[in-house]
Structure formats: C-alpha cells, structure tokens
Amino acid sequence: MLNVFTLANGRLFQEEIESLEELSRFQPIWVDLESPTLEEKRWVKQYYGLSIPEDVMDEDIEESARFYEEDNGELHIRSDFLIADDEETRSVRVAFILNQMNEALKSRGVLFSIHDEDVPVFRLLRLRARRSPGLIEDAKDVMLKLFDGDAEYSADALEGIYDELEKVSRQVLAGEVTDTLAGEVLNAIARQEDLNGRIRRNVMDTRRAVSFMMRSRMLSSDQFEEARQILRDIESLDNHTAFLFDKINFLMDATVGFININQNKIIKIFSVASVALLPPTLVASVYGMNFRFMPEFQWEFGYPFAISLMAASALLPMWYFRKRGWLR
Incomplete structure (x- = not known):
C-alpha cells in the first residue's frame, strides 16, 4: 500500500496512490509504504529517483548500519515501533529514508517510511495532523512527531502495566494464595515483564534515532529543542521501567513464597503424622x-x-x- 501525505493550510492530508499517474499529481512531504509491492517500489524509483534497498526490512542487520547518511544527503534510519495489544506484544521495524534535496518538492524534502504492517503511532499522527493545523511543517517534523508519539505510546503501555500489576498486588497480598491462583499470577507477571522489557528496548532504540538526528545537524533550533524534550521524556520512562522491574521481582518473589508456604503445609502434615x-x-x-x-x-x-x-x-x-x- 502506497500513501502520500501533503500539507495544505497547515494540515496533513492523506492520499492513497494506485498508479504512477496519481503519484505525479502530488508534492508530498511524506510517502508511506506499507508492505510495498515491486510495482510500488518501481513507481517510487521512477518518480523520486529513490532506490529502496532490498535489505531495508531485514531484522538481522548490524546495529551500526541502522543509522547512516549517504553521500547524496539521504538519511537512513531503521527504528522499531511498539505494538501492544491484548493478543500480542511485538515490535515492528520501520525504515526511514529522508531525502533533503528533492528539487520537485522545493527543497522542503520528503520522508519515505517502509514497514510491513500498520503501526498505531502512525495512525495517531495522521489523526492529530488532520485536526491540528501547524503541527507539521516539513518532513523532519514528521519524523520527530513519530518518535514523540512512540515515546507517548510507550508511556501509555507503562500505565497499563501499572494497572495490571496493581490487580496482581491485590490478589497476592490480600489473603490466601492457592496454587491455582499462584499459577495465574505468575502467568500475568510474566506477560507484564515481557511487555516492560520490550518497552525498555523500544525507548532505547528511539533514543538512538533521535540522538542521530541531533548529531546530523539537520534540525532547526526549534526542532532541536523538541528533540531534546523527547530525550527527556524517554529518560523519565527509563526510571519507570526500572521501578516496574523491581515491582515485578517483588511480586514474583512473594508469589513463589506463597507457593513454598503451601508446599510446607503439606510437608508439615506428613511430618506431624510420622512423629505422632x-x-x-x-x-x-x-x-x-x-x-x-x-x-x-x-x-x-x-x-x-x-x-x-x-x-x-x-x-x-x-x-x-x-x-x-x-x-x-
């Protein structure tokens, strides 16, 4: 699926492209390719002169090759975005290519994003940009808003972990913990621990991407300050993830302690019976x-x-x- 996003009166508008002729009618600041076909890649190469690398979505790419700048000024950033839903928690790899010297776009540049599935942060940005005039001014703003939205999405996921662990705490500390309840609690704790670990990895990846943008000197003074604010938000998230790890370990130890108590009760019955x-x-x-x-x-x-x-x-x-x- 190929979508282009244009600016009109300070708002971001989305257009789905189904042919090369439609692509030539727009001057976007953002071109989003979700599970692109070979034909859509050919349209992008023919109209924008951009060749999308074959390994752009490889998961086993070296970490040092995820952030780099080409000789022609293109910036390449590969970053992971979190998807946390009730069924599964996972990370989706998104490849960004920022072309800052596109004459057809009046030197405003265009951002290309390639990913295999829709990302909640992308949907949130599209919704906000349509409703909030002046939120985005160029392609670099799109990238910053996406990383800012990713940090916000991670914060929302952390709040969900807090709520779930609060329920687990009431179950563990309220009274008698049976073996059946202990099994359910351990299962819930394991899910929240996995989500917390993915969030921590996700914010680390976002920090690296934002830091690379700041080091590349591509940002204006206002954008640079916004990037610094994103890093400060990520720093606060790190403190929360560390606290949640400690809370998860406490609940895990408490639950295992109740399991040991239940087992000791059984052993005590046999011990008393044998002595009696x-x-x-x-x-x-x-x-x-x-x-x-x-x-x-x-x-x-x-x-x-x-x-x-x-x-x-x-x-x-x-x-x-x-x-x-x-x-x-």
Whole structure:
C-alpha cells in the first residue's frame, strides 16, 4: 500500500496512490509504504529517483548500519515501533529514508517510511495532523512527531502495566494464595515483564534515532529543542521501567513464597503424622517381641491395655503439637 501525505493550510492530508499517474499529481512531504509491492517500489524509483534497498526490512542487520547518511544527503534510519495489544506484544521495524534535496518538492524534502504492517503511532499522527493545523511543517517534523508519539505510546503501555500489576498486588497480598491462583499470577507477571522489557528496548532504540538526528545537524533550533524534550521524556520512562522491574521481582518473589508456604503445609502434615505415629509403633513393636511370658496370656486386660497405650501415645504428641500451634 502506497500513501502520500501533503500539507495544505497547515494540515496533513492523506492520499492513497494506485498508479504512477496519481503519484505525479502530488508534492508530498511524506510517502508511506506499507508492505510495498515491486510495482510500488518501481513507481517510487521512477518518480523520486529513490532506490529502496532490498535489505531495508531485514531484522538481522548490524546495529551500526541502522543509522547512516549517504553521500547524496539521504538519511537512513531503521527504528522499531511498539505494538501492544491484548493478543500480542511485538515490535515492528520501520525504515526511514529522508531525502533533503528533492528539487520537485522545493527543497522542503520528503520522508519515505517502509514497514510491513500498520503501526498505531502512525495512525495517531495522521489523526492529530488532520485536526491540528501547524503541527507539521516539513518532513523532519514528521519524523520527530513519530518518535514523540512512540515515546507517548510507550508511556501509555507503562500505565497499563501499572494497572495490571496493581490487580496482581491485590490478589497476592490480600489473603490466601492457592496454587491455582499462584499459577495465574505468575502467568500475568510474566506477560507484564515481557511487555516492560520490550518497552525498555523500544525507548532505547528511539533514543538512538533521535540522538542521530541531533548529531546530523539537520534540525532547526526549534526542532532541536523538541528533540531534546523527547530525550527527556524517554529518560523519565527509563526510571519507570526500572521501578516496574523491581515491582515485578517483588511480586514474583512473594508469589513463589506463597507457593513454598503451601508446599510446607503439606510437608508439615506428613511430618506431624510420622512423629505422632512413632510412639504407637514403638509400643506395638515391644508387644510383638518373643517374650517367654506374654502379658496378654497372663492378664485378662492385656490386649485392651496395649491398644489404649498405643492410642494415648499417639494422642499425647498431637495434643502437644496443637498446644504449640503447629497444627494450624
């Protein structure tokens, strides 16, 4: 899918392109290619003179090759954008190519973005740019707003983690934690830990991209200050992710502690039972020895006495354990 975005009266307007002739009618500041076909790549090369590299979406590209500038002034940035929904949390690789010397666009430049699926941050920017005049003035503003939106999206995801961990905290610390509940809690904690780790990686990648834009000296003074504000926002997100990691570890340890308590209760039952049955076993073993004269044979109440002695020797330890509170 090929979409171009043009500025009119300070607003960003989207046009879906289905032919080369349609592409030639617009002078965009942003060209977005979502899962582009070979024909759409050919249109871009024919009209803008831009050859999209074959490895532009490779996931195993070297980290040092994700941010670089061509001799002709083109800036290449590959950055990951977070997608956090109820079904799955993942990162989508987006390749940016900023052409700053396009004569057809009156030296305002054009931003090309290539990705395999729609990204929530892109939808949010399109919505805001249509409703807020003056939000975007050139292609570099588009990139900054996308990275700013990515940081904001990560912040919203962190708020979701806070809410989910608050629910888990009430379950863990409210009262009795059964093994079934502990399993559900551990599953929820694992999901939030995975999301928190992805957010931390995502903001790190965004920081690198914004820092590269600042080092390339491509930004105006206002854009440079906006980039610094994005970095400050990312710095605050780092503190939140570190706190959430500590909270997740605490809840994990607390849940594992309750599991150990439940297991110890089971082991305690067997321990008490074995100690309580040891005296009756001793009495039975004594009466089972081969004495020459057995008390049962010489005494009418021999067997009742032996049975009563075995019962008393079992109940006495149980009474003592109960008095000490070991049976609670």
